[in-house]
Amino acid sequence: MKREEFEMAKPVIGFIGVGLMGHGMAKNIVEKGYPLVIMGHRNREPVEDLLKRGATEVKTPREMAEQCDIIHLCVSASPQVEEVIRGESGILSSGKKGLTVIDCSTSDPVSTLQIAADLKAAGMDFADAPLSRTPKEAEAGTLDTMVGAAPETFERIKPVLECWAKVIVHLGEVGLGHKMKLVNNFISMGYAVLYSEALAIARRSGLTVEQVHSVVGQGRMANGFYETFMKYAVERDENAHKFTITNAHKDMRYLANMANSAGAVNAIQSVVKNAFAAMEASGQGERHVPMLSDFIAEMNGLPGDWR
Known part of the structure; x- marks a missing residue:
């Protein structure tokens, strides 16, 4: 396979939440050659940096879902995750069957399981992959992550996780990561x-x-x-x-x-x-x-x- 064909074969990755941790993670994804789509952040500095590195920007989670195969969420808490998923212009409103959502936030497992069920009913997959370590390791691409996901979902997303994580532990079913x-x-x-x-x-x-x-x-x-x-x-x-x-x-x-x-x-x-x-x-x-x-x-x- 030619390099151009290999690049085209890579899934399109979305990233919502390019703050202290998310910027480094997203940077490592785009630097590994994955097409990257990001959503605007209140702090424009990390957004502008990622755009210079080749990312593209969208305004809503729905727009991102329509363009992506895998979306990372790295936001502050479960209410923000729920809004990104279920909001008026949220991921669910896209109807994008086959989409995989990876929640890297530290979320309430009770909410996580409800969200996973909603996504599954819409033909989408979910994985919880919260983080350990600091922004320094995020920039270096050497974070730790603990993953809850179905085996087939984990195998599909593992190459992307390897862009920003050095230690990846698949714990089992959805929810166990959080x-x-x-x-x-x-x-x-x-x-x-x-x-x-x-x-x-x-x-x-x-x-x-x-x-x-x-x-x-x-x-x-x-x-x-x-x-x-x-x-x-x-x-x-x-x-x-x-x-x-x-x-x-x-x-x-x-x-x-x-x-x-x-x-x-x-x-x-x-x-x-x-x-x-x-x-x-x-x-x-x-x-x-x-x-x-x-x-x-x-x-x-x-x-x-x-x-």
């Missing part, structure tokens, strides 16, 4: 609350943040999340982990809903959720997760910005 993502985020956000409280106790007891880090950072308790969290706590790097308190709280609400649906006891998760709820309620929802350490410090009568 469920696993919430469990994963519970662990990471639990670390954030634990580290924040530990640092506050240490400081109240006469230890410094640097002293804590000099021991924990070189021991068995260190991990990737610890490193980015402490890059803010020690170095005050506000861009160490670009994940907002509002998003963390949203994810913990979704996990609480999932636990309730499963009849699971979630005493510790409730404490974790409430830590983020308190910080968001204080008007600090747009701050990043490692900054929870400042909030917990202030609750303990300590200056948040300890420097």
Whole structure:
């Protein structure tokens, strides 16, 4: 097959949500030679960059669906996913049989399963492929993803996932990806609350943040999340982990809903959720997760910005 014929054989990929994570993912898709269609974003900078790289732009999800074979969604939460799918000019309104939708957002699994059923009834396929790691890995094309999809759907979309993910785990049926993502985020956000409280106790007891880090950072308790969290706590790097308190709280609400649906006891998760709820309620929802350490410090009568 000639290269021109090979390029023509590639499916057309759509991408809605070219923000912090989505821009890097979309960039890697178009750079791997896939035709790429994007939808306008409130921040025009990533849109214009992708257009320069060869992407084309549409104004509605319906218009995108009419042009594409596979559409990625990388938006903030389930209400936004539902609007893109079910809205007046949404994907379902296109009637595009054979279309595959990949939701890379961190969504509520209850909503995910309902959306998947709606798409199936319209002759479309669905996969949930939420993300792990940071915008840095998105730009590098080395994200992790956990996928819920029928086996035939997974095999069809896997070459596209490989454009932006280094670790791809197919967990099984639709919904398992979003469920696993919430469990994963519970662990990471639990670390954030634990580290924040530990640092506050240490400081109240006469230890410094640097002293804590000099021991924990070189021991068995260190991990990737610890490193980015402490890059803010020690170095005050506000861009160490670009994940907002509002998003963390949203994810913990979704996990609480999932636990309730499963009849699971979630005493510790409730404490974790409430830590983020308190910080968001204080008007600090747009701050990043490692900054929870400042909030917990202030609750303990300590200056948040300890420097």
